Amino acid sequence: MNEKKYSSMSVRRAIGNAVTYAVLILVSIIWLFPFFGLLMTSFRSYESEYGGMIGYVIPKRFSLDNYRFLFSGENNYLRWYGNTVLIALVVSVLQTLMVLCVAYALSRMRFRGRKLLMRFWLILGMFPGFLTMICMYFLLKQFGLTQAGAVPGLILVYVASSGMGYYVCKGYFDTIPKALDEAARIDGATRARIFVQMIIPLSKPIVIYTALTAFMAPWCDYIFASYVAFGNDKSYNVAVAMTRWVWTNDYQGYFTRFCAGGILVAIPVTILFMCLQRYYVEGVTGGAVKG
């Protein structure tokens, strides 16, 4: 009797697992298909086959024509790529510094107006970001940081207000016991020294998380990048340039080239992300719980 019950339970468990596997495989196919399609399309030649939309996934003949086109000098792809890498690297470093500074000050120090400042920034964050676009464009233009100077201009835009994104980092700092600070202060360490030599080394995961998200964001930015670079082909980032390839009227011919360009953007970013995934998970989970 007991044995029978046990076996029926194990059968049920086996069926349950089979269903779960089936669902997971289906989910995986749905999630992977766009990437697979993207990769396949990038190998379709725009010369011998067709550069636009087509009714099948796997090309008749694999070719590297699209990739050759990207490096051919007929367009500024390398320039766009370079712009994006430069922006992403600089923003990553500067934004991390800003966020760390703000998070430390708000987490560890108690000064007049601290609560007020935090509430004020919270309210500021409720305004949509593009509301400020016209004004920002004008300010940048005054310093020659639009169109031809769009790359430093964009860096300035991304970094300037990044201090407001301190929440996740502050949440992490709050979990480091204050007793550590106090002990160090009794030993005569200044706040500055505690920050640089103690808190930052202790917060490695969150530093990496901040730098990683700051690095990834400029790769995806279309809005500000297209507005600030406005019509100056040489200062586009990859997102603006590739989006234009898809949206121009002859996207028919540029679709495969867009796919190739997209693949080249996606590969390094994806590899970097996968390597640092552990820190990313820690950051988003921590941020979600602390709100």
Add this chain to the structure above:
Amino acid sequence: MAGTADGTAKKKSAFAGALSAFSADIKEIGTTFAEGDWKTRVSYLIMGFGPILRGLYAKGWALFLSEILFIWYMISFGGQYISKFATLGTIETQKIRRKTVYGDNSFLILLFGILTIVVIAAFIYLWRLNVRENKKEQDRLRAGKALETNQKFLFSLLDENFDKTLLAIPVLGIFIFTVLPIIFMICVAFTNYDDKHQAPTHLFTWVGLENFRNLFSFGTSGFGKTFLMVLIWTLAWAFFATFIDYFLGLAVAMLINKKGIRFKKLWRTILVLTIAVPQFVSLLYIMRMFAADGLVNSYLLKWGLIRTAIPFWTDPALAKIMIILINIWVGIPYLMLIATGLLMNIPEDLYESASIDGANGWQMFWSITLPYMLFVTGPFLLTQFTANLNNFNVIYLLTQGKPLSTNLAGNAGHTDLLVTWLYKMTVNDTNYKMAAVIGIMVFVVTAVISLVVYNMLPSVRDEEGFQ
């Protein structure tokens, strides 16, 4: 906070407190002057005079220099703008014998007028600091104590005043690139700044509440109907995008975490790919996949399942559904990551005792997993919801707000959110005044929802709950 009554009482007392603090401040400025020595009194006019004479050069010169800078700024720059602030300029730009003679530039007057007002406020604050500093030094000297030295003052910027060092640049950056532009745009909402009143060739001026009246007028030319439609779709979108993703993400996380399922890491990695690949690559490809001549339609036609291409992006209702579905593809991986971390935090013995009591999987999910997850992620759901209200990328990359409709004002499309509409009005139509009004409405919607929901959250009301 126990309730609204308590809340208003607190607000009232806070207001009264601020008022009494202000009057105490004024009084203190007076008594400091009356009781002060001549160094202090001169400092009322020449900032930093007292500290310099008392040997505190770093502080004193900094104050003195900021006063010089302020006067120079007002005379050479700020004064001309602030004087025209009330009208935003009166002299039109004209063409006299083919030569353009530039008149007033309303844009500059508005922007630098605001800047000047802020600079004046900052100067008043600095002046007050100067008075307080003098009083402090004087009191110390009278009590026979030594003054804090220059070195000590500078050193304190790395120690007890380290917050000022740390926050100086971030606060300045946020002021110039966020606060100033936002104040500017709020002001624009009360002007007639649009394509017919473009600076510098044309003037624009204050029009009071006219634009807001336009937003709520339901006539043929008014924005009322369109605004209402876009608002409803924005709220519906945010609701579906948040909750469908949440529950499906939770479900996927539970499937992967199920006992006996292997290759957990592989499943997770596949999903996480969506986060890693920049959205403009993946979403633009998917957008094309569902186009009239895209892959999906081609295959369906080839297999004979449909006769004509499905109008995924040109049918309003279908486009909305597609956006929500594709957003599931974007959103599940994030939720899966978060849920995976949190699911592991649920104490195992809760499940064990439940299964001893004879609960099945569903019952355990409804009475243990879900309540726990909702409790822990309440604030996260709220931020997720407000983020979705402003989710520009997904909408813009997929449809750009299309399909357009002639029934809608301001070139709005059926899938436009308030923010994409705002963006299009700014970039395509240069209808700045209405864009500013919409921006303010987005703020109002976000703020109201945040405030109301935040106070209802169980984890805010009852912090001890699940701990």
